[in-house]
Amino acid sequence: MYDSVIQDLIDELGRxxxxxxxxxxxxxxxxxxxxxxxxxxxxxxxxxxxxxxxFCATCGNVTVDPECRICADPRRDATVLCVVEESKDVVAxxxxxxFRGRYHVLGGAISPIAGIGPDQLRIKELLGxxxxxxxTEVIIATDPNLEGxxxxxxxxxxxxxxxxxxxKLASGLPVGGDLEYADELTLGRAFEGRTSIPxxxxxx
Amino acid sequence: MYDSVIQDLIDELGRxxxxxxxxxxxxxxxxxxxxxxxxxxxxxxxxxxxxxxxFCATCGNVTVDPECRICADPRRDATVLCVVEESKDVVAxxxxxxFRGRYHVLGGAISPIAGIGPDQLRIKELLGxxxxxxxTEVIIATDPNLEGxxxxxxxxxxxxxxxxxxxKLASGLPVGGDLEYADELTLGRAFEGRTSIPxxxxxx
Numbered sequence: 229m230y231d232s233v234i235q236d237l238i239d240e241l242g243r244x245x246x247x248x249x250x251x252x253x254x255x256x257x258x259x260x261x262x263x264x265x266x267x268x269x270x271x272x273x274x275x276x277x278x279x280x281x282x283f284c285a286t287c288g289n290v291t292v293d294p295e296c297r298i299c300a301d302p303r304r305d306a307t308v309l310c311v312v313e314e315s316k317d318v319v320a321x322x323x324x325x326x327f328r329g330r331y332h333v334l335g336g337a338i339s340p341i342a343g344i345g346p347d348q349l350r351i352k353e354l355l356g357x358x359x360x361x362x363x364t365e366v367i368i369a370t371d372p373n374l375e376g377x378x379x380x381x382x383x384x385x386x387x388x389x390x391x392x393x394x395x396k397l398a399s400g401l402p403v404g405g406d407l408e409y410a411d412e413l414t415l416g417r418a419f420e421g422r423t424s425i426p427x428x429x430x431x432x
Numbered sequence: 433m434y435d436s437v438i439q440d441l442i443d444e445l446g447r448x449x450x451x452x453x454x455x456x457x458x459x460x461x462x463x464x465x466x467x468x469x470x471x472x473x474x475x476x477x478x479x480x481x482x483x484x485x486x487f488c489a490t491c492g493n494v495t496v497d498p499e500c501r502i503c504a505d506p507r508r509d510a511t512v513l514c515v516v517e518e519s520k521d522v523v524a525x526x527x528x529x530x531f532r533g534r535y536h537v538l539g540g541a542i543s544p545i546a547g548i549g550p551d552q553l554r555i556k557e558l559l560g561x562x563x564x565x566x567x568t569e570v571i572i573a574t575d576p577n578l579e580g581x582x583x584x585x586x587x588x589x590x591x592x593x594x595x596x597x598x599x600k601l602a603s604g605l606p607v608g609g610d611l612e613y614a615d616e617l618t619l620g621r622a623f624e625g626r627t628s629i630p631x632x633x634x635x636x
Contacts, residue, residue, distance in 0.1 A: 231501070253523075259478065260481065271475040
């Protein structure tokens with residue numbers, strides 16, 4: 229229907245996650261209409277990103293430097309390690325400004341359906357980082373879904389013999405949400421993980 | 433938060449129509465993980481599309497050839513011209529296989545809010561194509577929205593003095609839809625444009 233190079237562009241766009249055929253066509257025509265300089269810049273960023281971005285040798289986060297900015301930052305607490313699935317989880321946690329330790333990016337989660345077992349994840353590298361005894365606490369921050377929970381369970385079992393403190397992010401009601409709209413699993417977790425309120429001293 | 437080239441990629445993706453910040457981030461990480469060869473091909477299609485695609489000198493459709501495939505096809509009926517807003521409208525109409533004439537792509541619609549008047553559209557070129565008397569019918573197929581209707585009204589007035597037959601695509605109920613879900617404007621148009629059914633001869 230289209231000239232082949234236009235169809236090629238629509239096809240390439242349609243391969244991106246979350247972009248259906250209609251969106252791909254819409255974006256393609258947007259690019260056809262766009263300033264050639266803008267499209268050239270987009271193409272060169274694509275090329276540059278693949279040429280310069282790699283995974284941090286220490287934590288597995290994406291970086292353009294030999295070591296990522298967090299691993300290279302001496303002000304970050306080297307005794308606490310937060311284990312996440314993906315680099316974007318690092319960004320999400322950094323945004324909270326709650327965590328001053330370092331990260332370990334697994335590169336995914338255990339998923340028998342997708343054929344991903346512990347060997348496909350950066351778990352060997354995690355064990356390597358725990359050898360010298362500097363790290364005293366590991367916080368597991370995998371996704372709160374089936375694969376993430378399976379990965380957390382695997383890691384908790386593996387880490388239990390190493391003498392480091394292990395914790396896992398709290399499950400519960402999302403802040404700003406309505407209790408009535410919470411699914412039963414989330415609500416169940418919120419009950420399980422309820423926090424006790426210290427009693428105030430009796431007045432008088 | 434991200435290394436600058438990753439942020440650049442997220443920003444470039446976020447500029448595409450219909451891609452919000454979350455999708456841009458998701459696509460960026462997909463591209464970071466993707467086979468370098470796939471990303472290289474994507475970048476080169478982007479570059480190629482801008483280098484090779486231009487507008488057909490005759491009809492304004494996108495093409496890689498001097499003249500688009502429809503204008504260059506001698507089997508297409510040169511006496512009927514279908515006027516559309518955008519190249520993607522040509523593709524949509526071609527898909528119906530109902531139309532064997534040629535097209536004229538305006539490059540948009542009249543929109544005072546967006547500052548687009550008749551002079552920004554390929555209307556002069558349309559009049560030029562009607563000079564030699566080959567075209568005897570013009571079908572107006574602008575979008576059934578405010579801007580498209582304004583453009584259609586403008587074109588109908590302009591073409592009325594030229595001695596060509598002018599028609600406009602029917603408005604009415606979309607095929608496969610439910611009458612109860614049609615908005616009142618569409619339903620109103622469906623009444624206005626109702627088609628009379630020839631009476632069957634009385635049996636006897």
